[in-house]
Amino acid sequence: MANHFHHERNKNSYTTRVADEQWTTLIKELLNGQLIQRAADIGCGGGIYSKALCNLGVPKVVGVDYSKPMLAAASENCRNYPQIQFIHGDANALNIASNKMDLVIERALIHHLSELKSCFTEVNRVLKKGGVLIIQDRTMEDIYKIGDEEHIRGWFFTCFPQLKEIENARRFASNEVRTTIEETGFKIVEERKLLETRRVYKTKEALEEDLRQRTGRSILYELSDSQLQLLVEYISRRLPMDKEIREKDYWTVWKAVKV
Numbered sequence: 001m002a003n004h005f006h007h008e009r010n011k012n013s014y015t016t017r018v019a020d021e022q023w024t025t026l027i028k029e030l031l032n033g034q035l036i037q038r039a040a041d042i043g044c045g046g047g048i049y050s051k052a053l054c055n056l057g058v059p060k061v062v063g064v065d066y067s068k069p070m071l072a073a074a075s076e077n078c079r080n081y082p083q084i085q086f087i088h089g090d091a092n093a094l095n096i097a098s099n100k101m102d103l104v105i106e107r108a109l110i111h112h113l114s115e116l117k118s119c120f121t122e123v124n125r126v127l128k129k130g131g132v133l134i135i136q137d138r139t140m141e142d143i144y145k146i147g148d149e150e151h152i153r154g155w156f157f158t159c160f161p162q163l164k165e166i167e168n169a170r171r172f173a174s175n176e177v178r179t180t181i182e183e184t185g186f187k188i189v190e191e192r193k194l195l196e197t198r199r200v201y202k203t204k205e206a207l208e209e210d211l212r213q214r215t216g217r218s219i220l221y222e223l224s225d226s227q228l229q230l231l232v233e234y235i236s237r238r239l240p241m242d243k244e245i246r247e248k249d250y251w252t253v254w255k256a257v258k259v
């Protein structure tokens with residue numbers, strides 16, 4: 001399912017956006033003034049959030065991804081950020097020394113993992129004691145939010161209900177995330193909901209093109225090109241003409257601290 005990450009043609013799937021202000025505000029709140037000297041962004045994709053961490057004042061950031069094309073695009077996207085180092089590696093076996101990091105973020109990564117224990121154990125190894133892990137992903141509760149002019153993703157599942165089964169198989173429930181975090185040497189500090197602006201499109205045609213390209217929407221690789229075209233038409237019929245579209249996504253965010 002996740003093979004598309006390794007295709008050269010998809011390398012810019014996670015470079016075309018910038019971090020939303022709501023995201024930045026939430027991360028600041030969760031860090032609550034804690035000094036972060038070194039952070040790692042695991043499953044960094046195109047480096048959008050590695051860059052956002054630097055913009056929050058983190059002096060050294062390591063972005064890790066198992067896709068070489070993604071990393072090449074991330075380096076290009078972050079060319080003005082010499083404080084970011086991108087390294088090739090797997091979330092379950094990081095090429096990072098132990099007890100080094102003050103912060104690790106994993107945004108939209110865990111639903112691509114078959115299980116959580118190995119990955120959280122690895123994060124625990126690279127964090128210093130008292131270091132923070134922030135995980136951001138969608139639970140089925142987030143997925144099931146109905147579609148509307150802002151929550152475009154909700155319409156994917158009314159148009160193609162079979163996609164819910166695929167999500168069900170790959171999304172972790174909050175209690176599973178929490179239990180595994182606690183089993184791997186962390187204490188859970190907070191769980192928050194986030195409604196994040198994904199992207200603002202000047203016209204609905206711009207959104208339609210983004211959907212056709214499946215940009216940053218791995219679930220759309222489960223549809224054939226003709227099914228995708230039906231979905232684009234379905235969504236287009238529900239959107240007003242000549243109006244900017246502010247697309248938003250629902251997320252769950254967990255903060256844990258290494259004990």
Ligand SMILES: C[S@@+](CC[C@H](N)C(=O)[O-])C[C@H]1O[C@@H](n2cnc3c(N)ncnc32)[C@H](O)[C@@H]1O
Pocket residue numbers: 002005014042043044045046047048049064065066067070089090091092106107108109112113218
């Ligand atoms: C949905 S994208 C999210 C990218 C970025 N974190 C963001 O939020 O824009 C998931 C990323 O995780 C990477 N990835 C998936 N499984 C991985 C693994 N086991 N180890 C390292 N990277 C992985 C993919 O290559 C992809 O770049």
